[in-house]
Amino acid sequence: MTEPRPVADTAAVPVPGEARAVPPPLTKKERMGIDRTSMPEQDATERATNFKEVNLGLTEQLAILEAQRCLECPKPYCVDGCPVAVNIPRFIRLLRDGDLHAAAESLMDDNALPCVTGRVCPQESQCEGVCLRAKTGKSVAIGSLERYVADWAQAHLDQLPVAHPAPNGKKVAIIGSGPAGLTAAGELAKKGYDVTIFEAFHAPGGVLIYGIPEFRLPKDIVQAEVDRLIDQGVKIEANAIIGKTYTLPELRERFDAMFIAVGAGLPVFMNVPGENFKGVYSANEYLTRVNLMGAWNADSDTPVLHGQRVVVVGGGNVAMDAVRTSKRLGASEATIVYRRSHDELPARAEEVHHAEQEGIRFEFLAAPLEVLADEERWVTGIRVQRMELGEPDASGRRKPVPIPGSEFVIDADMVVVAIGTRSNPLLTATAPELEINPWGYIVTDEFGMTSMPGVFAGGDIVRGAATVILAMGDGKRSAASIDAYLRGEWPPAPPAAPEPPARAHATPAAAATA
Amino acid sequence: MHPILRNERLSPNVTRLVLEAPRIAEIRQPGQFVIVHLGRGAERIPLTIADGDAEAGTISLVIQAIGKSTTDLVELQPGDAIADVAGPLGRPTDLPDHGHAVCVGGGVGTAVILPIAQELHRRGVKVTSIIGGRSREWVILEPELAACGTVIACTDDGSYGRPGFVTQALADVIAEGGIEEVFAVGPVPMMRAVAEMTRPAGLKTTVSLNPVMVDGTGMCGGCRVTVHGETRYACVDGPEFDGHDVDFRELSDRLSTYRPFEQAAMERRACEIGLRTKPKPGAAADAAAEPAQGVPA
Numbered sequence: 054m055t056e057p058r059p060v061a062d063t064a065a066v067p068v069p070g071e072a073r074a075v076p077p078p079l080t081k082k083e084r085m086g087i088d089r090t091s092m093p094e095q096d097a098t099e100r101a102t103n104f105k106e107v108n109l110g111l112t113e114q115l116a117i118l119e120a121q122r123c124l125e126c127p128k129p130y131c132v133d134g135c136p137v138a139v140n141i142p143r144f145i146r147l148l149r150d151g152d153l154h155a156a157a158e159s160l161m162d163d164n165a166l167p168c169v170t171g172r173v174c175p176q177e178s179q180c181e182g183v184c185l186r187a188k189t190g191k192s193v194a195i196g197s198l199e200r201y202v203a204d205w206a207q208a209h210l211d212q213l214p215v216a217h218p219a220p221n222g223k224k225v226a227i228i229g230s231g232p233a234g235l236t237a238a239g240e241l242a243k244k245g246y247d248v249t250i251f252e253a254f255h256a257p258g259g260v261l262i263y264g265i266p267e268f269r270l271p272k273d274i275v276q277a278e279v280d281r282l283i284d285q286g287v288k289i290e291a292n293a294i295i296g297k298t299y300t301l302p303e304l305r306e307r308f309d310a311m312f313i314a315v316g317a318g319l320p321v322f323m324n325v326p327g328e329n330f331k332g333v334y335s336a337n338e339y340l341t342r343v344n345l346m347g348a349w350n351a352d353s354d355t356p357v358l359h360g361q362r363v364v365v366v367g368g369g370n371v372a373m374d375a376v377r378t379s380k381r382l383g384a385s386e387a388t389i390v391y392r393r394s395h396d397e398l399p400a401r402a403e404e405v406h407h408a409e410q411e412g413i414r415f416e417f418l419a420a421p422l423e424v425l426a427d428e429e430r431w432v433t434g435i436r437v438q439r440m441e442l443g444e445p446d447a448s449g450r451r452k453p454v455p456i457p458g459s460e461f462v463i464d465a466d467m468v469v470v471a472i473g474t475r476s477n478p479l480l481t482a483t484a485p486e487l488e489i490n491p492w493g494y495i496v497t498d499e500f501g502m503t504s505m506p507g508v509f510a511g512g513d514i515v516r517g518a519a520t521v522i523l524a525m526g527d528g529k530r531s532a533a534s535i536d537a538y539l540r541g542e543w544p545p546a547p548p549a550a551p552e553p554p555a556r557a558h559a560t561p562a563a564a565a566t567a
Numbered sequence: 568m569h570p571i572l573r574n575e576r577l578s579p580n581v582t583r584l585v586l587e588a589p590r591i592a593e594i595r596q597p598g599q600f601v602i603v604h605l606g607r608g609a610e611r612i613p614l615t616i617a618d619g620d621a622e623a624g625t626i627s628l629v630i631q632a633i634g635k636s637t638t639d640l641v642e643l644q645p646g647d648a649i650a651d652v653a654g655p656l657g658r659p660t661d662l663p664d665h666g667h668a669v670c671v672g673g674g675v676g677t678a679v680i681l682p683i684a685q686e687l688h689r690r691g692v693k694v695t696s697i698i699g700g701r702s703r704e705w706v707i708l709e710p711e712l713a714a715c716g717t718v719i720a721c722t723d724d725g726s727y728g729r730p731g732f733v734t735q736a737l738a739d740v741i742a743e744g745g746i747e748e749v750f751a752v753g754p755v756p757m758m759r760a761v762a763e764m765t766r767p768a769g770l771k772t773t774v775s776l777n778p779v780m781v782d783g784t785g786m787c788g789g790c791r792v793t794v795h796g797e798t799r800y801a802c803v804d805g806p807e808f809d810g811h812d813v814d815f816r817e818l819s820d821r822l823s824t825y826r827p828f829e830q831a832a833m834e835r836r837a838c839e840i841g842l843r844t845k846p847k848p849g850a851a852a853d854a855a856a857e858p859a860q861g862v863p864a
Contacts, residue, residue, distance in 0.1 A: 253782070255653070292652065292653035294654070294784055297654065299590075319786065320786070328798070334789075335789075337786055338788055341782065347608060354608060354639075354832060356825040356832070477786065
C-alpha cells in the first residue's frame with residue numbers, strides 16, 4: 054500500500070488519451086477478496102489544532118483498487134439509495150477502467166455538487182447502506198470514490214466541457230444559494246434557462262459556507278462549485294433578503310418560475326433558564342462567526358469566544374461540527390451533551406468517529422436543565438439531568454426519560470446549543486398566498502410546486518432540518534418540474550421514485566443538517 | 568458595491584455617511600436598519616437607516632466609531648465603497664397618525680430618532696424632540712429635527728441648550744401634559760431611565776435596541792433579548808420594542824460580550840496603520856462602553 058497523499062496532488066493521473074496501465078479485469082471472487090480501503094486522514098492529535106481538512110482523499114492507486122470492489126450489480130441498490138440517483142456503478146466502472154475523464158463527466162451529469170457530497174453525505178444510511186457488499190462484509194467506499202472523481206474533475210475542469218446551451222428565453226429565480234438552490238441552478242442552466250440566485254448573505258453557498266466547517270468541507274471547494282455555475286451563466290445577487298429587499302410576489306412578476314430554497318433558518322434554543330447568559334451561542338451563530346465570517350483566523354474582524362471548557366448540546370452533525378470547532382479553537386475540554394445514547398446519535402458515523410479520535414468527550418443520557426453563570430453573567434456551567442431510555446417515540450427512537458434526583462453540573466465557560474432549527478418566517482410572511490403548515494414550513498405537491506403556480510420549493514424550508522443531499526435531491530427534482538412547467542408539459546408524469554418530502558415539523562432532536 | 572458620496576463629521580466620534588443603495592432607499596421605512604460589510608475579513612454591522620433619498624438612490628448612515636469596524640467605516644471617503652449593504656431589515660416603527668409624541672435621542676441614538684420624527688411630522692403628529700450630549704459638540708442632528716417640530720437640546724455640562732439630562736427635560740415635557748407616546752433611542756441606561764419615568768403613567772414608550780447581531784435575518788439568534796419575559800430576536804421581531812417590557816440589564820450584559828475583543832482589535836488596527844501612539848490600555852473598552860450621555864448617574 055502506498056503512503057496516503059493529499060488528493061490535490063493528482064498530477065500523476067494521466068489525461069485522457071494517454072496510454073496507461075489498466076489492471077486486467079478481476080474475477081468476482083478476486084473482487085470479493087479485496088478489503089475496503091480506508092480513507093487516509095490527518096493525524097487526530099495534529100488536526101485537533103488546525104482547520105485543515107481531516108480526510109485527505111484517496112490516492113489514484115487506492116481509488117482504482119477500491120473501484121474493483123464494485124460488483125456492478127444488474128439492479129444497483131446504491132442508485133436507489135441516492136437522493137439524486139447518481140449512476141454509481143457507471144462512474145465506478147469508468148474509474149476502474151482508468152477513464153477519469155468519462156467518470157467525471159458521468160458523475161457531474163448526475164450530481165451538481167459532487168465535491169461536496171463526496172465529503173458530507175451520510176453514505177452509510179444511503180448508497181453504502183444498501184450496497185450488496187454490505188450484506189456480507191463492508192460496502193464499497195462509494196463516498197470516497199465520488200470524492201476522488203469529483204476532485205479530479207475540479208482539478209481538470211479545463212478538460213471538461215462546459216455546457217452553454219442556447220438560451221431559451223425563460224427566466225427562473227432561485228431563492229437561497231445552499232445545496233438545493235445551487236443544484237437547481239445547475240440543472241436549469243444546463244437546459245438554457247436564465248437563472249438568477251438571490252442570496253441573503255454577502256457570500257453564496259448557504260449552509261456549505263456558514264455551517265459546515267473548513268476541516269470537513271474546505272470553502273475553496275464550495276467556491277469552485279459556485280464559480281462553475283457562474284461559468285454556466287448563472288447570476289447571483291447577494292445581500293438580497295426575500296421578504297425584505299424584495300417580496301416574493303414582487304419577484305414573481307419578474308420571473309417565469311421560482312424555486313424557494315431558503316433553508317430552515319431559525320435556531321431552536323433549549324428553553325431553560327440562563328440561556329441568554331454571555332457565552333451561550335446557537336450553533337448557527339457560533340459556526341457562522343467561525344466559518345462565514347472567518348473568525349477561526351485571528352485576522353478576522355469578527356470576534357468569537359474561545360471557550361476553554363465547552364459544552365455542546367445536541368447529537369447531530371451540527372453539534373459535531375461545533376464541538377470539533379471549539380477544540381480547534383483551543384478548548385481543553387470539549388463535551389457533547391446528548392439526551393439519548395451513542396446508538397441514537399443522528400450524526401454521520403464518520404463525524405462521531407472523528408470527534409472521538411480528536412478527544413471530544415461525550416456525556417450521553419443527559420438533558421440540560423439550566424445554564425449557570427457568575428455575577429457578571431458569564432457562563433460557568435450547565436446543570437443537567439441524567440436520563441434513561443424508555444419506549445420508542447414517534448421518531449422510532451427510544452424516548453429519553455428523566456431519572457429523578459440525578460441532577461449534576463458540568464463546568465463550562467461556553468455553551469453551544471445545537472438541537473435543531475425551525476422555519477424562518479421572513480419570506481413566507483410577505484406572501485400570504487403561499488401555503489405553509491402549522492410549523493411554518495412550505496407545503497408542496499408531489500412535483501415540488503407550492504400553492505402559488507410556478508413557484509416551487511425544496512430543501513429544509515419544506516422538509517425541516519435534513520441533509521445536504523436531500524436538499525440537492527429536491528433541487529434536482531424541482532428543476533425538472535420547473536422545466537416541465539415552463540415547457541407547458543404540466544402536470545408531468547408522476548415522479549418515478551421520489552424521496553417524499555416528509556411533511557416537516559420541528560424536530561429539535563434531529564439537528565441533522567448536513 | 569455601494570459608493571460613498573459624502574462623509575460628514577457630526578460630533579467628535581459620530582459620522583454621517585451618504586451612500587448609494589437605490590433599492591433600500593426606495594423601500595426603507597422608519598425604524599429599519601441595514602447590515603453593512605465593508606469587504607473580505609470585515610465584520611457585519613447593523614446600522615439604522617438615518618435618512619434616505621429615493622430619487623437620488625441614497626441612504627444616510629450615522630455611525631459612532633467605537634471599535635475597529637466602525638472606525639474603518641467612518642474613515643471611508645467619497646470614492647470609497649462598501650462591498651455589501653443588506654436590507655432594509657427589521658420591522659418598521661409602529662407610528663401614530665395624530666396627537667403629540669416626544670422623540671428622545673441620546674448620542675448616536677438621535678440618528679435613529681430622526682426618521683421617526685420625520686415620518687410623525689409628515690403624518691401630522693406634533694413632535695417634540697429632546698436630544699442630548701455630554702457637551703455642545705456632542706449634540707447632533709438638531710437642524711434636521713427642528714424641521715419636524717420643537718427641539719430641546721440638553722448638555723450634561725450646560726455648554727449648550729438646557730443643562731442636564733434628557734430625562735429631566737422629558738419629565739418637564741410630560742408634566743405639561745398632552746403627550747401620548749414616547750420614542751426613546753440612545754445608550755441602554757438612557758432608554759431604561761426613560762422607560763422607568765414613563766412607566767407610572769403608563770405612557771407608551773418605544774425603544775430601539777441594537778444588540779450584537781450577525782446575519783440580521785433571524786438565523787443566528789445572537790440578538791436575542793428578553794421582552795415581557797419572552798426571548799425575542801431584535802433583528803426580525805424588533806429592533807423596536809415596548810420599553811416597559813425590555814430586560815435592559817440582560818441587554819447591557821450581552822452587549823459587553825466582545826469588549827475585550829474590541830480592545831484587541833483596536834490595538835491591532837493601531838499597529839496596522841502605523842500609529843505610534845497606541846490607545847491607552849482600557850481606552851477602547853471605555854469607548855465601546857456606551858457613553859452615558861444624558862443619563863442620570
